[in-house]
Amino acid sequence: MWYFVSPEIVFGEDAISHLDEICGKRALIVTDNNMVTMGCSEDVKKHLVNAGLECRLFQEVEPEPSLTIVKKGARVARSYRPDWIVGLGGGSVLDAAKAIWVLYERPDIRPEEINPFDSLQLRQKARLITIPTTSGTGSDSNWGLVLTDKTAKRKLGLGSREVHADIAIVDPKFASQMPPQLTADTGMDALTHAIEGYTSGWKNDFSDGLCLKAIQLVFHFLPRAYRNGDDSEAREKMHNAASIAGLGFGNSMASIAHSAGHSLGALFHISHGRAVGIFLPYTIEFAADVSASNYAEIAHLLEINTEENNPVVSLVEAIRNLAQEIDQPIKIKDLGISQSRFEKLLPKLVSYADMDTQTVTASRVPTTEEYERLFRYAYDGKSVDF
Template sequence: MDKLSIKADLYMGQGAMDRLSEWRNKRMFIVTDPFMMKSGMINMVFDRLHSSNEQYIFSNIVPDPPIEVVTEGVEALRSFNTDLIIAIGGGSAIDAAKAMKLFAQKLLDQRDIPFIAIPTTSGTGSEVTSFSVISDKQKNIKYPLVSDDMLPQEAILDPELVKSVPDFITADTGMDVLTHAIEAYVSTKANDISDALAEKAMKLVFAYLPRAYKDGNDLVAREKMHNASCIAGMAFNIASLGLNHGIAHVAGAKFKIAHGRMNAILLPHVIEFNADYKPGYGKEDSNRAAVRYADIAKSLGLSAPNAKSGVRSLVQAIKQLQKQLNMPQTLRECGVDQALLEEMRVSIAEGALKDGCTATNPRVPTAEDVLQILNKMFQF
């Protein structure tokens, strides 16, 4: 038996930020990052808040938020006697706020505080998921947290917040969306609901990511990608993810490569591994994952007369999309040299197999499988 619940109320489209003006007499704990403060984008929040509210601004967020920052935030949240948490920023700000909320409840016996998530990038889907990723900077390890207690009550998706995102971040985060959707679709926990969400997200990415990359002021493309990120988040919140994220969490931290970019480099190789793709194999050799990938290819209008052809078409379409976005396709292009790969590869393989996302991968990997994927990523 599967249980599905969509907890967050969604406020979507241009003008969605106006929802904030409806809150009154709250002690608002606002989690954001230094860029939001320095750029003045945080004023999109302040300009909409009623004068009856009090605010505490926690802006110490950095990419891949470390445990120490989360701990600091928990103490500040408690001391302020918070009524409402608002997280505005990329995945790091929202993930940090989710972890703060969770630890405040579990460790300090705080009440369940209402939580609003406002993403300023179109990638993580964190505003509708029960996942958060925090880091141990000393060990270069990312820790995925999973708890429905972290789910926001509301999410505000306003395309005005993402139109100034640089093109390379648009590319990285957009490929993260695609990876979320594809992994959710082939997950061992996939069902009809997650399939529908994942399929729609994939179609939106292929249709609108190149447009958003080319012209950040294209608000139609920005809105569609913002929606795609949220939809893919719903999909993987139901079905979970797979080996792609299992490796990316560890390798991204070790090599200091942006999460979405690492996912994009991995994606063709993980698809071929899961499909057990071998040149010359026939229709009768296709496994469940290969058939599912072929279904994706068909839904995107790609050639897929059989599973083998569908897998090949999907991989080629992903590589073509990467080229359109001027993205690196190998670790070498990201500045990883052979010596660093040799030093890190075993610990990455071990960490990937322990990662919670890997548990729902459609094909059970071994350490040797991960090592082979890493070798292919290096100079494919």
């Protein structure tokens, strides 16, 4: 038995005006200072007011949201008593909105206790709307969330099938202001979600088509969105791709590019998309034999020339070319991390990746020793041959 979970998704130009029609009394808009400065929160508020709702802002979400900030947001929610929580922002904000919502509904639990096995009985007090402003995370359309334990310097990968939005508003205008670097980082995250979702140990008939479509969209439109942020078609397609990939991998799972990326991101403060994007080619090489036919299907879909090389080699080459086209690093060394610092933290890098929830869903699960080698190969930019 398995499940397919999805919010109602409103997408395309002016999707935000759907908010004019929602029913409710009070909305707590969870966001960050950036969104307030850019006027996005005011825009959202305007539509909620049109629907007759009172609004309050909680704009304190930081990148890599901490346990402390989501507890603070939940306290605000408990005093304001909203019947809608509206997350407006990138992955960090949307993950924080999910956690704030859960803690508002369930003041008796700790954020670390959000897991797929215990029923949360949500939606007694409020429902959730997600409005993504980057095109990568997929948090708007799936039920995962990542919080950071700042004291232990650890990322906590959490999730529950109940923690998905009721409505996701995928309106490209909110992503149109992303600077090129953010477009590239988040775009690589979307690609990693889609490829890992299509090849993880939990892939299934319902998620496969979504993942493939998202891969195709990213390959076609990410370079265009990166080169020209005013390319409205590319922006819209990338915004859709990110949510489609979120839905795809959210209903299968990601894999070890995410485990390794979470670990690297937590220890060296590398953005999520940048970190997972670096590992994607190495982890494909690592799983080349067990997932050969799936990688070949992706290569075929992308019309990659596979006559000279085997399809996995050709696919990896195409991903590296894409990464270089959008000025992404292709090895850890490119991030300016010195060899000595890397070696010093390598045992931690390996142990965090080993314990990450995405490791168990890999089509080929690395041993601790293999993880160490994977990190070393990714540091030097060597093709994985073991």
